[in-house]
Amino acid sequence: SGELYCSLPNPRNVHFESINMKNVLHWSAPEGTGDGVLYKVKYSVYGVGKWIRKPECKNINRTWCDLSSETSDYEEQYYASVKAFLNGMCSDWMETTRFNPLTDTKIDPPMVIVSSTEKSISIILTAPEKWKRSPEGESISLLQVYPGLQYNVSVLNKKTKKRWLFSVSNNTLVVPWLEPGTAYCVSAQIYVTTPLLHSGFSKEYCIATLKDKTA
Protein backbone atom coordinates (compact mmCIF):
# COMPACT_ATOMS: atom_id res chain seq x y z
CA SER A 1 0.00 0.00 0.00
CA GLY A 2 1.26 3.49 -0.76
CA GLU A 3 3.02 5.08 2.16
CA LEU A 4 1.01 7.74 4.00
CA TYR A 5 2.33 11.24 4.56
CA CYS A 6 4.85 10.63 7.38
CA SER A 7 4.99 13.85 9.36
CA LEU A 8 3.61 12.48 12.64
CA PRO A 9 6.11 12.76 15.50
CA ASN A 10 7.96 9.50 16.13
CA PRO A 11 7.36 6.95 18.87
CA ARG A 12 9.99 7.50 21.58
CA ASN A 13 12.31 5.35 23.65
CA VAL A 14 11.73 2.17 21.64
CA HIS A 15 13.47 -0.58 23.61
CA PHE A 16 13.28 -4.20 24.75
CA GLU A 17 12.42 -5.03 28.34
CA SER A 18 13.52 -8.59 29.04
CA ILE A 19 13.11 -10.72 32.15
CA ASN A 20 14.13 -14.41 32.06
CA MET A 21 14.19 -13.96 28.27
CA LYS A 22 10.58 -12.88 28.06
CA ASN A 23 11.37 -10.14 25.56
CA VAL A 24 8.78 -7.38 25.29
CA LEU A 25 9.15 -4.35 23.06
CA HIS A 26 8.13 -1.10 24.77
CA TRP A 27 7.87 2.51 23.56
CA SER A 28 6.36 5.85 24.47
CA ALA A 29 3.68 7.61 22.42
CA PRO A 30 4.84 10.35 20.06
CA GLU A 31 5.16 13.74 21.72
CA GLY A 32 2.03 15.81 21.82
CA THR A 33 -0.33 13.13 20.51
CA GLY A 34 -3.39 12.32 22.59
CA ASP A 35 -5.52 9.22 22.22
CA GLY A 36 -6.21 7.47 18.99
CA VAL A 37 -2.63 6.76 17.94
CA LEU A 38 -2.21 3.29 16.45
CA TYR A 39 1.05 1.42 15.93
CA LYS A 40 2.55 -1.40 13.95
CA VAL A 41 5.67 -3.38 14.73
CA LYS A 42 8.32 -5.26 12.77
CA TYR A 43 11.49 -7.04 13.79
CA SER A 44 14.61 -8.46 12.16
CA VAL A 45 17.34 -10.93 13.02
CA TYR A 46 20.68 -9.19 12.90
CA GLY A 47 22.67 -10.26 9.82
CA VAL A 48 19.57 -11.55 8.00
CA GLY A 49 18.11 -9.49 5.21
CA LYS A 50 14.48 -8.88 5.92
CA TRP A 51 12.17 -7.14 8.31
CA ILE A 52 9.27 -9.28 9.49
CA ARG A 53 5.90 -7.79 10.45
CA LYS A 54 4.28 -8.86 13.73
CA PRO A 55 0.59 -9.34 12.81
CA GLU A 56 -0.59 -9.44 16.45
CA CYS A 57 0.85 -5.97 16.89
CA LYS A 58 -0.68 -4.34 13.81
CA ASN A 59 -2.94 -1.30 14.39
CA ILE A 60 -2.66 -1.63 18.17
CA ASN A 61 -3.19 1.30 20.52
CA ARG A 62 -1.10 -0.11 23.41
CA THR A 63 2.60 0.81 23.64
CA TRP A 64 4.11 -2.65 24.03
CA CYS A 65 4.39 -5.81 21.97
CA ASP A 66 5.53 -9.22 23.17
CA LEU A 67 8.25 -10.48 20.81
CA SER A 68 9.41 -13.33 23.05
CA SER A 69 8.48 -15.96 20.53
CA GLU A 70 10.24 -14.20 17.70
CA THR A 71 13.41 -13.58 19.73
CA SER A 72 13.63 -16.87 21.62
CA ASP A 73 16.84 -18.07 19.93
CA TYR A 74 19.42 -16.49 22.22
CA GLU A 75 22.23 -17.33 19.86
CA GLU A 76 20.90 -14.60 17.60
CA GLN A 77 20.59 -10.84 18.04
CA TYR A 78 17.67 -8.69 16.99
CA TYR A 79 16.31 -5.30 16.06
CA ALA A 80 12.67 -4.20 16.37
CA SER A 81 10.93 -1.14 15.00
CA VAL A 82 7.66 0.76 15.58
CA LYS A 83 5.63 3.12 13.36
CA ALA A 84 2.75 5.34 14.56
CA PHE A 85 -0.44 6.35 12.72
CA LEU A 86 -3.01 9.09 13.49
CA ASN A 87 -5.65 10.72 11.30
CA GLY A 88 -4.10 9.58 8.04
CA MET A 89 -0.62 10.61 9.02
CA CYS A 90 2.26 8.37 10.05
CA SER A 91 5.63 8.60 11.72
CA ASP A 92 8.99 7.18 10.68
CA TRP A 93 9.99 3.69 11.73
CA MET A 94 11.80 3.99 15.04
CA GLU A 95 14.27 1.22 15.87
CA THR A 96 15.71 -0.34 19.02
CA THR A 97 19.41 -0.72 19.58
CA ARG A 98 20.73 -4.22 18.82
CA PHE A 99 19.19 -6.61 21.34
CA ASN A 100 21.22 -9.60 22.64
CA PRO A 101 18.86 -11.80 24.70
CA LEU A 102 21.77 -13.57 26.41
CA THR A 103 23.38 -10.47 27.87
CA ASP A 104 20.50 -7.98 27.88
CA THR A 105 17.94 -9.99 29.86
CA LYS A 106 17.31 -9.51 33.56
CA ILE A 107 17.10 -12.52 35.85
CA ASP A 108 14.49 -13.04 38.57
CA PRO A 109 15.64 -14.17 42.03
CA PRO A 110 15.56 -17.94 42.65
CA MET A 111 12.64 -19.70 44.26
CA VAL A 112 13.49 -20.58 47.89
CA ILE A 113 12.01 -23.46 49.91
CA VAL A 114 13.03 -23.71 53.57
CA SER A 115 12.45 -26.46 56.12
CA SER A 116 13.81 -26.94 59.60
CA THR A 117 14.62 -29.46 62.26
CA GLU A 118 15.53 -28.74 65.86
CA LYS A 119 19.07 -27.61 65.02
CA SER A 120 19.24 -27.03 61.30
CA ILE A 121 17.53 -25.46 58.36
CA SER A 122 17.52 -26.85 54.84
CA ILE A 123 17.26 -24.58 51.83
CA ILE A 124 16.31 -25.65 48.31
CA LEU A 125 16.94 -23.14 45.53
CA THR A 126 15.38 -23.21 42.08
CA ALA A 127 16.57 -20.97 39.28
CA PRO A 128 13.81 -19.36 37.20
CA GLU A 129 12.87 -20.91 33.88
CA LYS A 130 13.54 -19.33 30.53
CA TRP A 131 10.36 -17.88 29.00
CA LYS A 132 8.46 -20.54 27.02
CA ARG A 133 5.76 -20.32 24.39
CA SER A 134 3.13 -22.22 26.34
CA PRO A 135 2.78 -23.88 29.74
CA GLU A 136 3.05 -27.23 27.99
CA GLY A 137 6.23 -26.17 26.27
CA GLU A 138 9.60 -27.64 27.25
CA SER A 139 10.94 -26.08 30.43
CA ILE A 140 14.48 -24.76 30.17
CA SER A 141 16.09 -23.62 33.41
CA LEU A 142 18.32 -20.56 33.26
CA LEU A 143 20.89 -22.91 34.77
CA GLN A 144 21.13 -24.53 31.33
CA VAL A 145 21.47 -21.15 29.63
CA TYR A 146 24.14 -19.89 32.06
CA PRO A 147 26.21 -22.90 33.13
CA GLY A 148 28.30 -20.76 35.53
CA LEU A 149 25.19 -19.75 37.50
CA GLN A 150 25.67 -19.61 41.30
CA TYR A 151 23.63 -18.56 44.31
CA ASN A 152 24.34 -16.18 47.18
CA VAL A 153 22.21 -17.15 50.21
CA SER A 154 21.70 -14.79 53.12
CA VAL A 155 20.62 -16.28 56.49
CA LEU A 156 19.47 -13.87 59.22
CA ASN A 157 19.19 -14.96 62.87
CA LYS A 158 16.17 -12.95 64.00
CA LYS A 159 17.23 -13.20 67.67
CA THR A 160 20.82 -12.01 67.33
CA LYS A 161 20.12 -9.96 64.20
CA LYS A 162 23.31 -11.45 62.70
CA ARG A 163 23.34 -12.18 58.98
CA TRP A 164 25.54 -14.82 57.34
CA LEU A 165 26.25 -15.19 53.64
CA PHE A 166 26.75 -18.50 51.84
CA SER A 167 27.89 -18.87 48.24
CA VAL A 168 26.76 -22.14 46.68
CA SER A 169 26.92 -23.67 43.23
CA ASN A 170 24.45 -26.50 43.69
CA ASN A 171 20.86 -25.84 44.60
CA THR A 172 20.68 -27.15 48.17
CA LEU A 173 22.17 -25.83 51.38
CA VAL A 174 21.90 -27.23 54.90
CA VAL A 175 22.91 -24.99 57.79
CA PRO A 176 23.53 -27.25 60.81
CA TRP A 177 24.20 -26.54 64.50
CA LEU A 178 21.67 -23.78 64.90
CA GLU A 179 19.85 -22.71 68.04
CA PRO A 180 16.61 -24.57 68.74
CA GLY A 181 13.43 -22.51 68.88
CA THR A 182 14.95 -19.64 66.91
CA ALA A 183 13.57 -17.83 63.86
CA TYR A 184 15.81 -17.58 60.80
CA CYS A 185 15.04 -15.62 57.61
CA VAL A 186 16.52 -16.72 54.29
CA SER A 187 16.81 -14.84 50.99
CA ALA A 188 18.79 -15.73 47.90
CA GLN A 189 20.25 -14.14 44.79
CA ILE A 190 21.49 -15.55 41.49
CA TYR A 191 24.75 -14.39 39.99
CA VAL A 192 26.55 -15.27 36.78
CA THR A 193 30.17 -14.17 36.32
CA THR A 194 30.32 -14.13 32.51
CA PRO A 195 28.33 -12.54 31.09
CA LEU A 196 28.08 -10.52 34.27
CA LEU A 197 24.45 -10.85 35.41
CA HIS A 198 22.83 -11.03 38.82
CA SER A 199 19.29 -11.06 40.12
CA GLY A 200 18.10 -9.08 43.08
CA PHE A 201 17.71 -10.93 46.39
CA SER A 202 14.47 -12.83 46.78
CA LYS A 203 12.00 -11.87 49.45
CA GLU A 204 12.76 -13.33 52.89
CA TYR A 205 11.42 -16.76 53.82
CA CYS A 206 11.36 -17.12 57.61
CA ILE A 207 11.18 -20.34 59.57
CA ALA A 208 11.87 -21.33 63.18
CA THR A 209 13.99 -24.27 64.33
CA LEU A 210 11.97 -26.67 66.45
CA LYS A 211 11.98 -26.28 70.18
CA ASP A 212 14.58 -28.32 72.13
CA LYS A 213 12.59 -31.34 73.44
CA THR A 214 15.14 -32.07 76.19
CA ALA A 215 15.03 -28.53 77.60
Add this chain to the structure above:
Amino acid sequence: TAGNKIFHFGSCRISVSVTEIRSGFAAIKANIQARDPIRTLSILSYPHSLHKVKSSDRCCITYQLFNFYVDKVFKHCKTEDSYVNRKISSIANSFLSVKRKLGQCHEQNKCMCGQESTEKFKQILANYEGLNVTSAAIKSLGELDILLDWME
Protein backbone atom coordinates in the same frame (compact mmCIF):
# COMPACT_ATOMS: atom_id res chain seq x y z
CA THR B 1 33.82 -10.32 40.16
CA ALA B 2 37.22 -11.37 38.88
CA GLY B 3 35.86 -13.39 35.95
CA ASN B 4 38.93 -14.87 34.41
CA LYS B 5 37.97 -18.00 32.59
CA ILE B 6 40.05 -21.01 31.67
CA PHE B 7 39.19 -22.16 28.15
CA HIS B 8 39.90 -25.77 27.29
CA PHE B 9 40.36 -26.33 23.58
CA GLY B 10 41.44 -29.93 23.67
CA SER B 11 44.99 -29.87 25.06
CA CYS B 12 45.21 -26.10 24.63
CA ARG B 13 44.33 -24.47 27.92
CA ILE B 14 44.29 -20.65 28.16
CA SER B 15 43.10 -18.16 30.76
CA VAL B 16 41.13 -15.22 29.37
CA SER B 17 40.01 -12.20 31.43
CA VAL B 18 36.57 -12.36 29.83
CA THR B 19 34.90 -10.10 32.38
CA GLU B 20 37.38 -7.29 31.69
CA ILE B 21 36.84 -7.63 27.94
CA ARG B 22 33.07 -7.81 28.35
CA SER B 23 32.95 -4.76 30.62
CA GLY B 24 35.11 -2.82 28.17
CA PHE B 25 32.76 -3.81 25.33
CA ALA B 26 29.60 -3.11 27.34
CA ALA B 27 30.85 0.44 27.91
CA ILE B 28 31.02 1.14 24.14
CA LYS B 29 28.52 -1.36 22.68
CA ALA B 30 25.67 1.11 22.05
CA ASN B 31 28.09 3.72 20.63
CA ILE B 32 29.82 1.31 18.25
CA GLN B 33 26.70 -0.57 17.12
CA ALA B 34 24.97 2.75 16.42
CA ARG B 35 27.74 3.49 13.90
CA ASP B 36 26.85 0.30 11.98
CA PRO B 37 23.71 0.92 9.90
CA ILE B 38 23.89 -2.39 8.00
CA ARG B 39 21.38 -4.79 9.58
CA THR B 40 21.39 -7.26 6.75
CA LEU B 41 24.92 -8.61 7.05
CA SER B 42 26.96 -10.03 9.89
CA ILE B 43 30.72 -10.51 9.66
CA LEU B 44 30.86 -13.42 12.12
CA SER B 45 27.40 -15.00 11.76
CA TYR B 46 26.76 -14.85 8.00
CA PRO B 47 25.68 -17.13 6.42
CA HIS B 48 26.23 -19.56 9.26
CA SER B 49 26.50 -18.95 12.97
CA LEU B 50 29.75 -19.64 14.79
CA HIS B 51 27.67 -22.11 16.79
CA LYS B 52 27.75 -24.44 13.80
CA VAL B 53 31.56 -24.88 14.06
CA LYS B 54 32.58 -28.40 15.16
CA SER B 55 34.21 -28.55 18.59
CA SER B 56 37.41 -29.98 17.12
CA ASP B 57 37.75 -26.81 15.07
CA ARG B 58 36.96 -24.39 17.90
CA CYS B 59 40.55 -23.76 18.93
CA CYS B 60 41.71 -22.90 15.44
CA ILE B 61 38.76 -20.64 14.61
CA THR B 62 39.26 -18.84 17.95
CA TYR B 63 42.95 -18.41 17.19
CA GLN B 64 42.20 -17.10 13.70
CA LEU B 65 39.54 -14.70 15.03
CA PHE B 66 41.81 -13.20 17.69
CA ASN B 67 44.46 -12.71 15.00
CA PHE B 68 41.79 -11.17 12.75
CA TYR B 69 40.73 -8.65 15.39
CA VAL B 70 44.31 -7.73 16.37
CA ASP B 71 45.73 -7.60 12.85
CA LYS B 72 42.82 -6.11 10.94
CA VAL B 73 39.97 -4.74 13.03
CA PHE B 74 41.01 -2.57 15.97
CA LYS B 75 43.33 -0.28 14.03
CA HIS B 76 40.46 0.89 11.82
CA CYS B 77 38.10 1.65 14.71
CA LYS B 78 39.52 5.00 15.83
CA THR B 79 36.67 7.39 16.69
CA GLU B 80 36.36 11.05 17.61
CA ASP B 81 35.43 10.00 21.13
CA SER B 82 38.50 9.64 23.38
CA TYR B 83 36.60 7.54 25.93
CA VAL B 84 35.62 5.04 23.22
CA ASN B 85 39.20 5.01 21.93
CA ARG B 86 40.52 4.19 25.41
CA LYS B 87 38.10 1.30 25.76
CA ILE B 88 39.06 0.00 22.32
CA SER B 89 42.71 0.15 23.37
CA SER B 90 41.91 -1.82 26.52
CA ILE B 91 40.09 -4.52 24.50
CA ALA B 92 42.81 -4.57 21.84
CA ASN B 93 45.58 -5.07 24.41
CA SER B 94 43.58 -7.83 26.12
CA PHE B 95 43.07 -9.49 22.70
CA LEU B 96 46.79 -9.23 22.02
CA SER B 97 47.49 -11.01 25.31
CA VAL B 98 45.09 -13.84 24.38
CA LYS B 99 46.36 -14.02 20.79
CA ARG B 100 49.85 -14.68 22.19
CA LYS B 101 48.62 -17.54 24.36
CA LEU B 102 46.69 -19.10 21.47
CA GLY B 103 49.78 -18.63 19.30
CA GLN B 104 51.80 -20.74 21.71
CA CYS B 105 49.19 -23.51 21.51
CA HIS B 106 49.29 -23.26 17.72
CA GLU B 107 53.07 -23.53 17.66
CA GLN B 108 52.87 -26.61 19.91
CA ASN B 109 50.37 -28.16 17.48
CA LYS B 110 47.62 -28.05 20.08
CA CYS B 111 45.36 -25.87 17.97
CA MET B 112 45.05 -27.61 14.65
CA CYS B 113 43.13 -26.10 11.74
CA GLY B 114 40.69 -28.40 9.96
CA GLN B 115 38.85 -27.95 6.73
CA GLU B 116 35.77 -26.50 8.39
CA SER B 117 37.50 -23.77 10.36
CA THR B 118 39.51 -22.79 7.30
CA GLU B 119 36.30 -22.50 5.27
CA LYS B 120 34.51 -20.61 8.01
CA PHE B 121 37.36 -18.15 8.44
CA LYS B 122 37.51 -17.62 4.66
CA GLN B 123 33.81 -16.72 4.78
CA ILE B 124 34.44 -14.24 7.61
CA LEU B 125 37.23 -12.59 5.61
CA ALA B 126 34.96 -12.45 2.56
CA ASN B 127 32.24 -10.77 4.62
CA TYR B 128 34.85 -8.33 5.95
CA GLU B 129 36.30 -7.51 2.55
CA GLY B 130 32.80 -7.06 1.13
CA LEU B 131 32.55 -3.74 2.96
CA ASN B 132 34.76 -0.66 3.01
CA VAL B 133 37.43 -1.09 5.66
CA THR B 134 36.04 1.32 8.27
CA SER B 135 32.49 -0.05 8.06
CA ALA B 136 33.82 -3.60 8.20
CA ALA B 137 36.02 -2.85 11.21
CA ILE B 138 33.26 -1.04 13.14
CA LYS B 139 30.80 -3.86 12.32
CA SER B 140 33.30 -6.47 13.50
CA LEU B 141 33.93 -4.57 16.73
CA GLY B 142 30.16 -4.31 17.26
CA GLU B 143 29.95 -8.10 17.00
CA LEU B 144 32.45 -8.77 19.80
CA ASP B 145 29.68 -10.11 22.02
CA ILE B 146 28.80 -12.66 19.33
CA LEU B 147 32.39 -13.94 19.60
CA LEU B 148 32.44 -13.90 23.42
CA ASP B 149 29.00 -15.53 23.75
CA TRP B 150 30.10 -18.26 21.37
CA MET B 151 33.42 -18.78 23.17
CA GLU B 152 31.66 -19.21 26.49
Add this chain to the structure above:
Amino acid sequence: EDALLPAPQNISILSTNMKHFLTWSPVIVQGETVRYSVEFQGEYEREYANESWIPICECSLITATVCNITEDISATVAYNLRVRADVGARRSEWGTLKGFFNRITTSLTPPLMKVIADGYHLLVELEDMGPAFQFCVLYWKKGQESRMQQKVVKEVGSVVHLDTMEAGPEYCVKAQTYVEAINRSSSFSQTQCVRAQGGRSMWL
Protein backbone atom coordinates in the same frame (compact mmCIF):
# COMPACT_ATOMS: atom_id res chain seq x y z
CA GLU C 1 62.64 34.51 23.86
CA ASP C 2 61.03 32.32 26.63
CA ALA C 3 63.29 29.58 28.00
CA LEU C 4 62.13 26.09 26.83
CA LEU C 5 59.83 24.51 29.42
CA PRO C 6 61.63 21.50 30.96
CA ALA C 7 59.92 18.11 30.62
CA PRO C 8 58.62 16.56 33.85
CA GLN C 9 61.23 14.41 35.64
CA ASN C 10 61.26 11.50 38.13
CA ILE C 11 58.29 9.87 36.41
CA SER C 12 57.35 6.71 38.22
CA ILE C 13 54.52 4.29 38.92
CA LEU C 14 52.93 3.53 42.26
CA SER C 15 50.97 0.29 41.89
CA THR C 16 49.36 -1.46 44.82
CA ASN C 17 46.52 -4.00 44.74
CA MET C 18 45.80 -3.40 41.07
CA LYS C 19 45.45 0.37 41.53
CA HIS C 20 48.03 2.14 39.41
CA PHE C 21 49.17 5.75 39.72
CA LEU C 22 51.66 7.71 37.60
CA THR C 23 53.61 10.35 39.55
CA TRP C 24 56.27 12.93 38.61
CA SER C 25 58.15 15.86 40.06
CA PRO C 26 56.61 19.30 39.60
CA VAL C 27 58.05 21.64 36.95
CA ILE C 28 58.73 24.92 38.75
CA VAL C 29 58.04 28.21 36.89
CA GLN C 30 57.98 31.21 39.22
CA GLY C 31 54.61 32.91 39.42
CA GLU C 32 53.02 30.55 36.92
CA THR C 33 50.58 27.64 37.15
CA VAL C 34 52.02 24.61 35.40
CA ARG C 35 49.61 22.07 33.98
CA TYR C 36 50.34 18.50 32.95
CA SER C 37 48.90 16.00 30.45
CA VAL C 38 49.34 12.23 30.46
CA GLU C 39 49.22 9.68 27.61
CA PHE C 40 49.60 5.90 27.50
CA GLN C 41 50.61 3.36 24.86
CA GLY C 42 49.91 -0.34 25.13
CA GLU C 43 51.75 -3.15 23.42
CA TYR C 44 48.96 -3.24 20.85
CA GLU C 45 49.54 0.43 19.94
CA ARG C 46 53.29 -0.15 19.66
CA GLU C 47 53.05 -3.20 17.45
CA TYR C 48 49.85 -2.70 15.45
CA ALA C 49 48.85 0.97 15.56
CA ASN C 50 51.92 2.92 14.44
CA GLU C 51 53.16 3.42 18.00
CA SER C 52 50.21 5.72 18.64
CA TRP C 53 49.62 7.29 22.06
CA ILE C 54 46.26 7.69 23.76
CA PRO C 55 45.45 10.68 25.98
CA ILE C 56 43.86 10.18 29.39
CA CYS C 57 41.32 12.98 29.48
CA GLU C 58 40.97 12.90 33.29
CA CYS C 59 44.67 13.84 33.33
CA SER C 60 44.68 16.51 30.62
CA LEU C 61 45.95 19.95 31.72
CA ILE C 62 45.83 19.06 35.41
CA THR C 63 47.82 20.83 38.12
CA ALA C 64 48.33 17.72 40.24
CA THR C 65 51.51 15.66 39.78
CA VAL C 66 49.73 12.31 40.00
CA CYS C 67 47.33 10.54 37.65
CA ASN C 68 45.16 7.46 38.31
CA ILE C 69 45.78 5.25 35.28
CA THR C 70 44.03 2.16 36.66
CA GLU C 71 41.14 2.15 34.20
CA ASP C 72 43.46 2.34 31.19
CA ILE C 73 45.95 -0.31 32.35
CA SER C 74 43.36 -3.03 31.84
CA ALA C 75 45.35 -5.73 30.08
CA THR C 76 48.33 -7.76 31.21
CA VAL C 77 50.75 -6.32 28.64
CA ALA C 78 53.63 -3.82 28.77
CA TYR C 79 52.55 -0.17 28.77
CA ASN C 80 54.48 3.02 28.04
CA LEU C 81 53.49 6.23 29.81
CA ARG C 82 54.47 9.86 29.27
CA VAL C 83 53.76 13.34 30.73
CA ARG C 84 54.34 16.86 29.45
CA ALA C 85 53.97 20.32 31.00
CA ASP C 86 52.12 23.39 29.75
CA VAL C 87 52.35 27.00 30.95
CA GLY C 88 50.17 29.31 28.90
CA ALA C 89 51.32 28.85 25.29
CA ARG C 90 54.58 27.22 26.32
CA ARG C 91 54.78 23.44 26.18
CA SER C 92 57.52 21.04 27.25
CA GLU C 93 58.77 17.92 25.56
CA TRP C 94 57.31 14.63 26.73
CA GLY C 95 58.87 13.03 29.76
CA THR C 96 58.55 9.27 29.40
CA LEU C 97 58.52 6.58 32.10
CA LYS C 98 61.78 4.69 32.09
CA GLY C 99 60.97 1.14 31.04
CA PHE C 100 57.54 -0.35 30.62
CA PHE C 101 54.85 -0.93 33.20
CA ASN C 102 52.99 -4.24 33.33
CA ARG C 103 50.27 -4.65 35.95
CA ILE C 104 51.64 -8.08 36.73
CA THR C 105 54.18 -6.25 38.89
CA THR C 106 51.58 -4.63 41.16
CA SER C 107 52.29 -5.20 44.85
CA LEU C 108 49.63 -7.25 46.60
CA THR C 109 49.01 -6.76 50.31
CA PRO C 110 47.35 -9.30 52.58
CA PRO C 111 43.62 -8.63 53.07
CA LEU C 112 42.06 -7.10 56.17
CA MET C 113 40.08 -9.93 57.71
CA LYS C 114 37.80 -10.34 60.72
CA VAL C 115 37.14 -13.86 62.01
CA ILE C 116 33.89 -14.40 63.91
CA ALA C 117 32.61 -17.32 65.96
CA ASP C 118 28.82 -17.29 66.17
CA GLY C 119 27.63 -20.34 68.11
CA TYR C 120 29.21 -23.34 66.39
CA HIS C 121 29.74 -21.40 63.18
CA LEU C 122 33.04 -20.08 61.85
CA LEU C 123 32.61 -16.93 59.77
CA VAL C 124 34.88 -14.40 58.10
CA GLU C 125 34.44 -10.83 56.88
CA LEU C 126 36.84 -9.53 54.20
CA GLU C 127 37.43 -5.99 52.95
CA ASP C 128 36.29 -5.00 49.47
CA MET C 129 39.48 -4.61 47.39
CA GLY C 130 37.82 -4.23 44.00
CA PRO C 131 36.40 -6.48 41.27
CA ALA C 132 39.73 -8.04 40.35
CA PHE C 133 40.10 -9.73 43.75
CA GLN C 134 39.18 -13.10 45.20
CA PHE C 135 40.30 -14.47 48.55
CA CYS C 136 41.80 -17.81 49.41
CA VAL C 137 40.82 -18.53 53.02
CA LEU C 138 42.58 -21.33 54.93
CA TYR C 139 41.20 -22.65 58.24
CA TRP C 140 42.17 -25.47 60.54
CA LYS C 141 41.78 -26.83 64.05
CA LYS C 142 44.65 -25.45 66.13
CA GLY C 143 47.39 -28.06 66.31
CA GLN C 144 46.12 -29.87 63.22
CA GLU C 145 47.83 -27.73 60.57
CA SER C 146 48.16 -30.80 58.39
CA ARG C 147 44.36 -30.93 57.98
CA MET C 148 44.03 -27.39 56.71
CA GLN C 149 40.91 -26.63 54.65
CA GLN C 150 40.58 -24.02 51.90
CA LYS C 151 37.69 -21.92 50.62
CA VAL C 152 37.71 -19.38 47.76
CA VAL C 153 35.60 -16.40 48.75
CA LYS C 154 34.44 -13.79 46.25
CA GLU C 155 31.87 -12.03 48.39
CA VAL C 156 33.13 -9.01 50.26
CA GLY C 157 31.64 -6.66 52.77
CA SER C 158 29.46 -9.48 54.18
CA VAL C 159 29.88 -12.04 56.93
CA VAL C 160 30.66 -15.18 54.94
CA HIS C 161 30.09 -18.64 56.40
CA LEU C 162 33.15 -20.89 56.35
CA ASP C 163 32.20 -23.99 58.33
CA THR C 164 30.82 -25.40 61.56
CA MET C 165 33.05 -25.90 64.59
CA GLU C 166 33.21 -28.48 67.34
CA ALA C 167 32.86 -27.14 70.84
CA GLY C 168 36.21 -26.98 72.67
CA PRO C 169 39.19 -26.61 70.28
CA GLU C 170 40.31 -23.31 68.78
CA TYR C 171 39.95 -22.79 65.08
CA CYS C 172 42.48 -20.67 63.20
CA VAL C 173 42.00 -18.74 59.96
CA LYS C 174 44.27 -16.86 57.57
CA ALA C 175 43.60 -15.40 54.10
CA GLN C 176 45.44 -14.18 51.03
CA THR C 177 44.17 -12.29 48.00
CA TYR C 178 44.25 -13.85 44.54
CA VAL C 179 44.08 -11.83 41.28
CA GLU C 180 43.08 -14.08 38.39
CA ALA C 181 43.93 -11.51 35.72
CA ILE C 182 47.64 -11.64 36.64
CA ASN C 183 47.54 -15.08 38.30
CA ARG C 184 49.24 -13.85 41.47
CA SER C 185 48.49 -13.97 45.20
CA SER C 186 49.40 -11.78 48.18
CA SER C 187 51.11 -13.07 51.28
CA PHE C 188 48.85 -14.38 54.02
CA SER C 189 47.18 -12.19 56.59
CA GLN C 190 47.85 -12.58 60.30
CA THR C 191 46.31 -15.80 61.65
CA GLN C 192 43.28 -15.30 63.87
CA CYS C 193 41.90 -18.05 66.16
CA VAL C 194 38.47 -18.35 67.76
CA ARG C 195 36.54 -20.93 69.73
CA ALA C 196 32.95 -22.09 69.35
CA GLN C 197 30.57 -20.29 71.70
CA GLY C 198 27.81 -21.95 73.62
CA GLY C 199 28.14 -24.42 76.51
CA ARG C 200 27.06 -27.89 75.26
CA SER C 201 29.14 -30.01 72.93
CA MET C 202 27.76 -30.74 69.52
CA TRP C 203 27.65 -34.48 70.24
CA LEU C 204 25.26 -34.34 73.18
